[in-house]
Amino acid sequence: xxGSALAPCYDRHTANLVGAAALSRSEFxxxxxxxxxxxxxxAFARMQLRDAALxxxxxxxxxxxxxxxxxxxxxASAMKTWVFGILRNKIVDGIRQQxxxxxxxxxxxADEGLDQAFExxxxxxxxxxxxxxxxxxxxxxxxxxxxxxxxxxETCLEHLPANTARVxxxxxxxxxxxxxxxxxxxxxxxxxxxxxxxxxxxLRGCLEQGWFAGDRPC
Amino acid sequence: MLSCKxxxxxxxxxxxxxxxxxxxxxxxxxxxxCKGCRNFSEQMEFLRQACRAWLERSRGLSDxxx
Numbered sequence: 001x002x003g004s005a006l007a008p009c010y011d012r013h014t015a016n017l018v019g020a021a022a023l024s025r026s027e028f029x030x031x032x033x034x035x036x037x038x039x040x041x042x043a044f045a046r047m048q049l050r051d052a053a054l055x056x057x058x059x060x061x062x063x064x065x066x067x068x069x070x071x072x073x074x075x076a077s078a079m080k081t082w083v084f085g086i087l088r089n090k091i092v093d094g095i096r097q098q099x100x101x102x103x104x105x106x107x108x109x110a111d112e113g114l115d116q117a118f119e120x121x122x123x124x125x126x127x128x129x130x131x132x133x134x135x136x137x138x139x140x141x142x143x144x145x146x147x148x149x150x151x152x153x154e155t156c157l158e159h160l161p162a163n164t165a166r167v168x169x170x171x172x173x174x175x176x177x178x179x180x181x182x183x184x185x186x187x188x189x190x191x192x193x194x195x196x197x198x199x200x201x202x203l204r205g206c207l208e209q210g211w212f213a214g215d216r217p218c
Numbered sequence: 219m220l221s222c223k224x225x226x227x228x229x230x231x232x233x234x235x236x237x238x239x240x241x242x243x244x245x246x247x248x249x250x251x252c253k254g255c256r257n258f259s260e261q262m263e264f265l266r267q268a269c270r271a272w273l274e275r276s277r278g279l280s281d282x283x284x
Contacts, residue, residue, distance in 0.1 A: 044276045084277040126221030133254035140264050144271050153268060171234065172269035178234045189235075197230035204261050 033076055038063065041087055047154070048169040049094045050162040058090035092174055095166055099185045107163045108191045114161065114202045121205075134204070137212050149211055156206035160199055167192065168199035220248040225255045229262050 038059060045055035066073075066083040073079040121132040128134070143149050160168065167185065170176045176184075178192045187195075220228070228237060228245045237245065249256050 040276060081277055122221075122223050126223040128222045128254045134257040134261060136257050137261060137264060140267055143264075144268060150272070150275065153272065172266060173273050193227075193231050193234060196234060197227055200230050200233075200262060200265055201226065203265055204258070207261075 034063075037080060037083070041083070044084075045087060045091055045094075047157055048091050048166065048173060049098070050165060051094070051098065054094045054098065058087060058094050062087040062090050088174060092170070092176070095170060096184055098166070102163070102185075104185065104187045104191075107167060107185055107187050107195060109163075111161045111164060111198065114164070114198055117205060118198070118201045134208070135212070137208075143211075152207065152210040156203050156210060159206060160202055164195055164199045164202070167195045168203075171196055220244045222248075222252060222255055225249070225252070226258055229255070229259050233262055233266060 041059040041062065042055055045058045046052060049055045049058065062083050065086050066079055070079070073082065121129060123129055137143065157165065167181060170181050170184070171178065178189060178196070181187075182189050182192050185192075225245060225248045228241055231237065232245075249259060
């Protein structure tokens, strides 16, 4: 096997990091592990930041921090847990950075598509249309174990408008409380609740259509 | 009486703040007679659970496909 056959397996960033780490703990920081870890981190960061460049930066900083002290980890999974913790902080920093250049009105602005879809679920008297009435989703634990569900879940997250998604992710994935989110994004608590309601309603509708009501792939 | 549309707002906000006594009573009364909103309420819980589980999956803490 030649060296060049391995080259396409990991990109330039990973290669640089591997170079730096190779001196200390080459045995468990193997390039294939790092390349796949990096891919997972980028996918995770992109979903929340909705900005490819910021996502790359956040991942790069988190990985660099992990590789700096690589000898403290007992193994790959300990390192993975730790590096995702760092990534989470970097993502919050990234969202903060985005918020500085985003007017509050952009977070609050109504999304016509989503709002219409939501309104269409109700009759004139604001009660559910019989056809749109939420049905029972069955056993949550069972659903969360289904691989196919996660593909639908991620697609539904991707379909949220970017600013709505950022607020939702700060709340549900970063687990910030609404007071912190309001302060970071300089929006009122009322607006924050409107945005979160919009996000949850949209995600609920998407999961209902894409997973719970549809023909499931096995 | 609370409309279903308003009930969904309260159910979402209940995920983010403690509802006032009046709000809680109104919502409880509505849920007692509205199956659709009871399902919606469970789905709000489910979304939270799914987001946490998604984070755990991403971190690779529960990789098993069992």
